[in-house]
Amino acid sequence: MSANPPTAVLVDGHSLAFRSYYAFGKSRSGGLKTSTGIPTSVCFGFLKSLLEVMETQKPEYLAIAFDLGQPTFRHEADKNYKADRAEAPEDLIVDVENLKDILKAFNIPIITAAGYEADDVLGALAQKASAAGFRVKILSGDQDLFQLIDVEKGISVLHLAAGKGSTPKEFGPEEVKEKLGILPTQVVDYKALCGDASDNISGVRGIGKKTAVKLLNEYGSLAEIYSSLNKIKGANQKKLEEGKAEAEHSQFMAKIEVNVPINIEIEDLQLKKIYRSEIEPVLQKFELQHFLNQIHHLEQQFSGLAGIEALAEESES
Numbered sequence: 001m002s003a004n005p006p007t008a009v010l011v012d013g014h015s016l017a018f019r020s021y022y023a024f025g026k027s028r029s030g031g032l033k034t035s036t037g038i039p040t041s042v043c044f045g046f047l048k049s050l051l052e053v054m055e056t057q058k059p060e061y062l063a064i065a066f067d068l069g070q071p072t073f074r075h076e077a078d079k080n081y082k083a084d085r086a087e088a089p090e091d092l093i094v095d096v097e098n099l100k101d102i103l104k105a106f107n108i109p110i111i112t113a114a115g116y117e118a119d120d121v122l123g124a125l126a127q128k129a130s131a132a133g134f135r136v137k138i139l140s141g142d143q144d145l146f147q148l149i150d151v152e153k154g155i156s157v158l159h160l161a162a163g164k165g166s167t168p169k170e171f172g173p174e175e176v177k178e179k180l181g182i183l184p185t186q187v188v189d190y191k192a193l194c195g196d197a198s199d200n201i202s203g204v205r206g207i208g209k210k211t212a213v214k215l216l217n218e219y220g221s222l223a224e225i226y227s228s229l230n231k232i233k234g235a236n237q238k239k240l241e242e243g244k245a246e247a248e249h250s251q252f253m254a255k256i257e258v259n260v261p262i263n264i265e266i267e268d269l270q271l272k273k274i275y276r277s278e279i280e281p282v283l284q285k286f287e288l289q290h291f292l293n294q295i296h297h298l299e300q301q302f303s304g305l306a307g308i309e310a311l312a313e314e315s316e317s
Contacts, residue, residue, distance in 0.1 A: 020045025
């Protein structure tokens with residue numbers, strides 16, 4: 001990686017949309033709405049967080065990954081995957097679709113892939129950008145993405161904690177170790193051992209988070225744990241023996257697939273100039289006055305990020 005590599009910010013659209021919804025849409029007032037009742041909590045919260053990150057990180061490249069809301073290869077591998085999750089609220093679905101219209105007006109690429117989740121798309125884009133010599137920062141509140149962190153490849157996660165007004169904290173291996181007790185390279189095996197209730201990933205019956213951390217710190221990986229079963233005494237040995245198939249299945253389910261067939265080049269993610277004539281109508285439609293008041297600043301911000309040449313052309317015209 002060069003001394004001053006370009007920065008690509010890759011956004012977990014699903015994660016940031018949900019975070020915005022529960023931060024602004026579940027308030028006592030019933031959430032943000034236009035005068036005609038169109039929900040705008042996701043639009044407001046998502047755009048606010050995104051622009052703040054752009055202000056601090058100053059990326060030259062940007063993309064948003066979304067789930068398609070369709071079955072993926074994980075659902076095909078396990079019919080119980082995420083089966084206990086409640087249906088998304090109707091106002092959230094409407095809000096997200098309106099958000100996509102706003103992002104398109106800002107010329108921000110939205111990337112999806114049939115049969116894959118947003119996490120997989122982010123993983124594929126991160127690997128592609130890293131291979132091209134970019135510094136990659138993934139914006140998400142989802143700890144699953146910690147597995148993509150790689151210092152040598154220049155990949156980190158801008159982790160968003162729950163709650164309104166929190167700012168993202170950049171996570172590398174040390175931060176993951178401090179938070180979870182393991183390294184990014186062990187996140188998949190951690191979930192293979194103790195599972196993930198939110199995704200209906202079972203893990204090994206009877207192995208909890210503390211035991212999973214202890215085993216990984218002692219043996220390093222799931223493969224080494226099973227190679228060393230004769231050294232593991234008592235009930236844990238029996239649990240691991242009986243749960244080997246579940247551990248291997250959970251490992252498969254938890255691993256982000258980075259070989260996703262996405263027909264896009266990294267250059268397609270370069271930020272482009274935005275134009276008042278395109279963003280003003282959509283911001284007016286959703287009565288997002290906070291951003292309408294900042295249009296001049298936003299034009300300058302995107303122009304600066306899109307390159308000095310764009311500013312030069314504008315001043316000459």
